[in-house]
Protein backbone atom coordinates (compact mmCIF):
# COMPACT_ATOMS: atom_id res chain seq x y z
CA UNK A 1 0.00 0.00 0.00
CA UNK A 2 1.33 3.42 -0.93
CA UNK A 3 1.85 6.01 1.79
CA UNK A 4 -0.40 8.46 -0.09
CA UNK A 5 -3.45 6.20 0.43
CA UNK A 6 -5.53 6.86 3.54
CA UNK A 7 -7.41 4.09 5.31
CA UNK A 8 -10.15 4.25 7.94
CA UNK A 9 -11.28 1.46 10.25
CA UNK A 10 -14.84 1.34 11.54
CA UNK A 11 -14.63 -0.72 14.74
CA UNK A 12 -11.49 -0.40 16.88
CA UNK A 13 -11.49 -3.99 18.20
CA UNK A 14 -9.01 -6.86 18.01
CA UNK A 15 -8.94 -7.35 14.24
CA UNK A 16 -8.67 -3.65 13.42
CA UNK A 17 -5.84 -3.39 15.96
CA UNK A 18 -3.99 -6.35 14.38
CA UNK A 19 -4.27 -4.91 10.85
CA UNK A 20 -3.25 -1.41 11.99
CA UNK A 21 -0.15 -2.86 13.75
CA UNK A 22 0.67 -4.78 10.58
CA UNK A 23 0.31 -1.68 8.37
CA UNK A 24 2.46 0.43 10.69
CA UNK A 25 5.11 -2.33 10.83
CA UNK A 26 5.14 -2.26 7.03
CA UNK A 27 5.99 1.44 7.12
CA UNK A 28 2.54 3.00 6.57
CA UNK A 29 2.49 6.34 8.33
CA UNK A 30 0.05 6.59 11.29
CA UNK A 31 -1.30 9.88 9.93
CA UNK A 32 -2.76 7.94 6.96
CA UNK A 33 -4.74 5.66 9.31
CA UNK A 34 -7.97 6.69 11.03
CA UNK A 35 -10.36 4.79 13.26
CA UNK A 36 -13.91 5.13 14.58
CA UNK A 37 -15.82 3.29 17.27
CA UNK A 38 -18.73 3.83 19.65
CA UNK A 39 -16.45 3.02 22.61
CA UNK A 40 -14.59 6.23 23.52
CA UNK A 41 -12.32 4.50 26.06
CA UNK A 42 -11.17 2.07 23.37
CA UNK A 43 -10.58 4.96 20.95
CA UNK A 44 -8.38 6.71 23.57
CA UNK A 45 -6.40 3.48 23.96
CA UNK A 46 -5.88 3.16 20.21
CA UNK A 47 -4.87 6.84 20.00
CA UNK A 48 -2.25 6.25 22.72
CA UNK A 49 -1.05 3.01 21.10
CA UNK A 50 -0.75 4.24 17.52
CA UNK A 51 -1.13 8.04 17.58
CA UNK A 52 -4.05 7.90 15.09
CA UNK A 53 -6.87 10.33 14.38
CA UNK A 54 -10.01 8.90 16.02
CA UNK A 55 -13.74 9.49 15.42
CA UNK A 56 -16.97 8.64 17.17
CA UNK A 57 -18.91 9.42 13.97
CA UNK A 58 -18.44 6.67 11.34
CA UNK A 59 -19.63 8.82 8.44
CA UNK A 60 -17.19 11.62 9.33
CA UNK A 61 -14.36 9.07 9.12
CA UNK A 62 -15.64 7.61 5.82
CA UNK A 63 -15.62 11.06 4.26
CA UNK A 64 -11.87 11.46 4.92
CA UNK A 65 -10.34 8.23 3.57
CA UNK A 66 -9.69 6.27 0.34
CA UNK A 67 -10.36 2.88 1.93
CA UNK A 68 -12.98 2.06 4.58
CA UNK A 69 -12.48 -1.19 6.50
CA UNK A 70 -15.67 -2.49 8.09
CA UNK A 71 -14.32 -4.13 11.26
CA UNK A 72 -17.47 -4.38 13.40
CA UNK A 73 -19.34 -7.52 14.39
CA UNK A 74 -21.63 -8.86 11.63
CA UNK A 75 -24.77 -8.11 13.68
CA UNK A 76 -24.18 -4.33 13.57
CA UNK A 77 -22.95 -4.12 9.98
CA UNK A 78 -26.29 -3.15 8.42
CA UNK A 79 -26.64 -0.20 10.83
CA UNK A 80 -23.06 0.94 10.18
CA UNK A 81 -23.44 0.70 6.39
CA UNK A 82 -26.64 2.71 6.38
CA UNK A 83 -24.85 5.46 8.35
CA UNK A 84 -22.33 5.69 5.48
CA UNK A 85 -24.86 5.93 2.62
CA UNK A 86 -24.76 9.72 2.27
CA UNK A 87 -21.03 10.31 2.84
CA UNK A 88 -19.30 7.37 1.14
CA UNK A 89 -17.67 8.59 -2.08
CA UNK A 90 -18.12 6.58 -5.28
CA UNK A 91 -14.40 5.86 -5.59
CA UNK A 92 -13.95 4.74 -1.96
CA UNK A 93 -12.95 1.09 -1.62
CA UNK A 94 -14.89 -0.76 1.08
CA UNK A 95 -13.21 -3.79 2.65
CA UNK A 96 -15.38 -5.93 4.91
CA UNK A 97 -13.77 -8.30 7.40
CA UNK A 98 -17.16 -9.14 8.97
CA UNK A 99 -17.61 -12.89 8.89
CA UNK A 100 -20.36 -14.22 6.66
CA UNK A 101 -22.00 -11.07 5.21
CA UNK A 102 -22.31 -11.19 1.43
CA UNK A 103 -21.28 -8.33 -0.85
CA UNK A 104 -24.76 -7.85 -2.31
CA UNK A 105 -26.15 -7.26 1.22
CA UNK A 106 -23.35 -4.79 2.06
CA UNK A 107 -23.91 -3.06 -1.29
CA UNK A 108 -27.66 -2.85 -0.66
CA UNK A 109 -27.08 -1.36 2.83
CA UNK A 110 -24.55 1.14 1.41
CA UNK A 111 -26.97 2.24 -1.29
CA UNK A 112 -25.65 0.31 -4.31
CA UNK A 113 -22.83 0.42 -6.90
CA UNK A 114 -19.93 0.42 -4.41
CA UNK A 115 -16.51 -1.21 -4.80
CA UNK A 116 -16.52 -3.90 -2.09
CA UNK A 117 -13.93 -6.51 -1.17
CA UNK A 118 -15.25 -9.12 1.21
CA UNK A 119 -12.61 -10.96 3.20
CA UNK A 120 -12.42 -13.95 5.50
CA UNK A 121 -9.39 -13.61 7.79
CA UNK A 122 -8.64 -16.06 10.60
CA UNK A 123 -7.58 -15.61 14.21
CA UNK A 124 -3.81 -16.15 13.71
CA UNK A 125 -4.02 -12.73 12.00
CA UNK A 126 -3.89 -11.40 15.57
CA UNK A 127 -0.24 -12.64 15.59
CA UNK A 128 0.45 -11.62 11.97
CA UNK A 129 0.23 -15.30 11.01
CA UNK A 130 -3.20 -15.22 9.40
CA UNK A 131 -4.42 -16.41 6.04
CA UNK A 132 -7.26 -14.50 4.41
CA UNK A 133 -9.58 -15.34 1.53
CA UNK A 134 -10.73 -12.32 -0.51
CA UNK A 135 -13.50 -11.74 -3.04
CA UNK A 136 -14.04 -8.56 -5.08
CA UNK A 137 -17.40 -7.46 -6.48
CA UNK A 138 -17.73 -6.14 -10.05
CA UNK A 139 -17.10 -2.50 -9.07
CA UNK A 140 -13.57 -3.16 -7.75
CA UNK A 141 -10.79 -2.16 -10.18
CA UNK A 142 -7.29 -3.67 -10.41
CA UNK A 143 -5.66 -0.92 -8.32
CA UNK A 144 -8.25 -1.38 -5.57
CA UNK A 145 -7.76 -5.15 -5.70
CA UNK A 146 -4.04 -4.68 -5.20
CA UNK A 147 -4.72 -2.31 -2.29
CA UNK A 148 -7.09 -4.76 -0.56
CA UNK A 149 -4.55 -7.58 -0.94
CA UNK A 150 -1.84 -5.33 0.54
CA UNK A 151 -4.03 -4.43 3.54
CA UNK A 152 -4.77 -8.05 4.44
CA UNK A 153 -1.17 -9.12 3.78
CA UNK A 154 -0.18 -6.92 6.70
CA UNK A 155 -1.50 -9.73 8.95
CA UNK A 156 -0.35 -12.75 6.94
CA UNK A 157 -1.06 -14.22 3.55
CA UNK A 158 -3.98 -13.36 1.30
CA UNK A 159 -5.57 -15.44 -1.47
CA UNK A 160 -8.29 -14.39 -3.93
CA UNK A 161 -11.34 -16.46 -4.86
CA UNK A 162 -13.25 -15.84 -8.09
CA UNK A 163 -16.71 -16.82 -6.85
CA UNK A 164 -18.18 -15.46 -3.65
CA UNK A 165 -19.57 -18.79 -2.46
CA UNK A 166 -15.95 -20.03 -2.32
CA UNK A 167 -15.60 -17.80 0.74
CA UNK A 168 -17.90 -20.31 2.50
CA UNK A 169 -15.30 -22.99 1.65
CA UNK A 170 -12.53 -20.67 2.93
CA UNK A 171 -14.57 -20.21 6.12
CA UNK A 172 -14.89 -23.99 6.53
CA UNK A 173 -11.15 -24.46 5.97
CA UNK A 174 -9.02 -21.59 7.29
CA UNK A 175 -11.70 -19.51 9.04
CA UNK A 176 -12.79 -22.29 11.40
CA UNK A 177 -9.55 -24.25 10.88
CA UNK A 178 -7.57 -22.95 13.86
CA UNK A 179 -10.17 -24.60 16.12
CA UNK A 180 -9.65 -27.95 14.38
CA UNK A 181 -5.93 -27.80 15.22
CA UNK A 182 -6.72 -26.70 18.80
CA UNK A 183 -9.00 -29.76 19.09
CA UNK A 184 -6.15 -31.95 17.82
CA UNK A 185 -3.81 -30.41 20.41
CA UNK A 186 -6.40 -30.98 23.17
CA UNK A 187 -6.97 -34.59 22.06
CA UNK A 188 -3.23 -35.36 21.83
CA UNK A 189 -2.70 -33.80 25.26
CA UNK A 190 -5.45 -35.97 26.80
CA UNK A 191 -4.07 -39.08 25.09
CA UNK A 192 -0.55 -38.24 26.33
CA UNK A 193 -1.88 -37.91 29.90
CA UNK A 194 -3.63 -41.28 29.51
CA UNK A 195 -0.22 -42.74 28.58
CA UNK A 196 1.28 -41.39 31.82
CA UNK A 197 2.69 -37.92 30.96
CA UNK A 198 1.91 -34.92 33.15
CA UNK A 199 -0.68 -32.57 31.62
CA UNK A 200 1.85 -29.75 31.33
CA UNK A 201 4.40 -31.95 29.52
CA UNK A 202 1.76 -33.49 27.24
CA UNK A 203 0.38 -30.07 26.32
CA UNK A 204 3.81 -28.60 25.62
CA UNK A 205 4.75 -31.60 23.47
CA UNK A 206 1.46 -31.32 21.54
CA UNK A 207 1.75 -27.57 20.91
CA UNK A 208 5.40 -27.66 19.83
CA UNK A 209 4.72 -30.67 17.60
CA UNK A 210 1.85 -28.82 15.87
CA UNK A 211 4.04 -25.75 15.44
CA UNK A 212 7.04 -27.71 14.13
CA UNK A 213 4.94 -29.79 11.72
CA UNK A 214 3.24 -26.61 10.44
CA UNK A 215 6.61 -24.95 9.89
CA UNK A 216 7.95 -28.00 8.00
CA UNK A 217 4.86 -28.06 5.76
CA UNK A 218 5.08 -24.27 5.27
CA UNK A 219 8.74 -24.52 4.19
CA UNK A 220 7.29 -26.09 1.02
CA UNK A 221 10.29 -28.25 0.16
CA UNK A 222 8.12 -31.38 0.26
CA UNK A 223 4.36 -31.90 0.20
CA UNK A 224 2.56 -32.82 3.46
CA UNK A 225 2.11 -36.31 2.01
CA UNK A 226 5.86 -36.66 1.36
CA UNK A 227 6.69 -35.33 4.83
CA UNK A 228 4.29 -37.85 6.37
CA UNK A 229 5.79 -40.71 4.33
CA UNK A 230 9.28 -39.70 5.54
CA UNK A 231 8.40 -39.97 9.23
CA UNK A 232 6.45 -43.22 8.74
CA UNK A 233 8.97 -46.07 8.86
CA UNK A 234 7.61 -49.45 7.81
CA UNK A 235 6.21 -51.29 10.84
CA UNK A 236 7.21 -48.39 13.09
CA UNK A 237 5.27 -46.43 15.71
CA UNK A 238 3.96 -43.74 13.31
CA UNK A 239 2.64 -46.37 10.90
CA UNK A 240 0.75 -48.01 13.78
CA UNK A 241 -0.86 -44.66 14.65
CA UNK A 242 -1.65 -43.67 11.03
CA UNK A 243 -3.26 -47.06 10.34
CA UNK A 244 -5.38 -46.63 13.45
CA UNK A 245 -6.51 -43.16 12.19
CA UNK A 246 -7.28 -44.61 8.75
CA UNK A 247 -9.17 -47.61 10.17
CA UNK A 248 -11.49 -45.06 11.75
CA UNK A 249 -11.92 -43.06 8.51
CA UNK A 250 -10.02 -39.97 9.63
CA UNK A 251 -10.36 -38.33 6.18
CA UNK A 252 -14.12 -38.90 6.16
CA UNK A 253 -14.41 -37.40 9.67
CA UNK A 254 -12.54 -34.26 8.49
CA UNK A 255 -14.60 -34.03 5.26
CA UNK A 256 -17.89 -34.28 7.20
CA UNK A 257 -16.81 -31.63 9.69
CA UNK A 258 -15.81 -29.19 6.95
CA UNK A 259 -19.03 -29.82 5.02
CA UNK A 260 -20.98 -28.99 8.22
CA UNK A 261 -19.02 -25.71 8.56
CA UNK A 262 -19.58 -24.90 4.84
CA UNK A 263 -23.34 -25.52 5.09
CA UNK A 264 -23.57 -23.44 8.27
CA UNK A 265 -21.65 -20.56 6.61
CA UNK A 266 -24.27 -20.49 3.84
CA UNK A 267 -27.14 -20.51 6.37
CA UNK A 268 -25.55 -17.73 8.46
CA UNK A 269 -25.00 -15.56 5.37
CA UNK A 270 -28.75 -15.74 4.67
CA UNK A 271 -29.68 -15.06 8.32
CA UNK A 272 -27.22 -12.14 8.69
CA UNK A 273 -28.19 -10.69 5.32
CA UNK A 274 -31.75 -10.39 6.57
CA UNK A 275 -30.73 -8.07 9.49
CA UNK A 276 -32.40 -5.02 7.93
Ligand SMILES: NC(=O)c1ccc[n+]([C@@H]2O[C@H](COP(=O)([O-])OP(=O)(O)OC[C@H]3O[C@@H](n4cnc5c(N)ncnc54)[C@H](OP(=O)(O)O)[C@@H]3O)[C@@H](O)[C@H]2O)c1
Pocket residue numbers: 010011012013014015016036037038039042058071072073074076079080097098099120121122123124125126
Ligand atom coordinates in the same frame (compact mmCIF):
# COMPACT_ATOMS: atom_id res chain seq x y z
N1 LIG B 1 -11.14 -11.75 15.77
C1 LIG B 1 -10.87 -12.55 14.75
O1 LIG B 1 -9.94 -13.35 14.78
C2 LIG B 1 -11.68 -12.51 13.49
C3 LIG B 1 -11.44 -13.44 12.46
C4 LIG B 1 -12.17 -13.34 11.28
C5 LIG B 1 -13.12 -12.35 11.13
N2 LIG B 1 -13.34 -11.48 12.15
C6 LIG B 1 -14.36 -10.45 11.96
O2 LIG B 1 -13.79 -9.19 12.24
C7 LIG B 1 -14.81 -8.32 12.74
C8 LIG B 1 -14.27 -7.63 13.98
O3 LIG B 1 -13.94 -8.63 14.94
P1 LIG B 1 -13.19 -8.25 16.28
O4 LIG B 1 -12.80 -9.53 16.91
O5 LIG B 1 -12.18 -7.21 16.01
O6 LIG B 1 -14.44 -7.59 17.08
P2 LIG B 1 -14.41 -6.62 18.35
O7 LIG B 1 -13.10 -6.76 19.06
O8 LIG B 1 -15.69 -6.82 19.07
O9 LIG B 1 -14.41 -5.16 17.67
C9 LIG B 1 -15.54 -4.55 17.11
C10 LIG B 1 -15.60 -3.11 17.63
O10 LIG B 1 -16.66 -2.43 16.95
C11 LIG B 1 -17.32 -1.61 17.91
N3 LIG B 1 -18.65 -1.21 17.44
C12 LIG B 1 -19.87 -1.75 17.72
N4 LIG B 1 -20.84 -1.06 17.11
C13 LIG B 1 -20.23 -0.06 16.41
C14 LIG B 1 -20.70 0.99 15.58
N5 LIG B 1 -22.02 1.14 15.31
N6 LIG B 1 -19.81 1.85 15.06
C15 LIG B 1 -18.48 1.72 15.29
N7 LIG B 1 -17.97 0.74 16.08
C16 LIG B 1 -18.84 -0.13 16.63
C17 LIG B 1 -17.36 -2.50 19.11
O11 LIG B 1 -17.70 -1.77 20.27
P3 LIG B 1 -18.52 -2.57 21.45
O12 LIG B 1 -17.60 -3.64 21.93
O13 LIG B 1 -18.77 -1.49 22.44
O14 LIG B 1 -19.75 -3.12 20.80
C18 LIG B 1 -15.93 -3.02 19.13
O15 LIG B 1 -15.06 -2.11 19.76
C19 LIG B 1 -16.04 -9.17 13.02
O16 LIG B 1 -17.01 -8.92 12.04
C20 LIG B 1 -15.54 -10.59 12.91
O17 LIG B 1 -16.53 -11.42 12.32
C21 LIG B 1 -12.65 -11.53 13.32
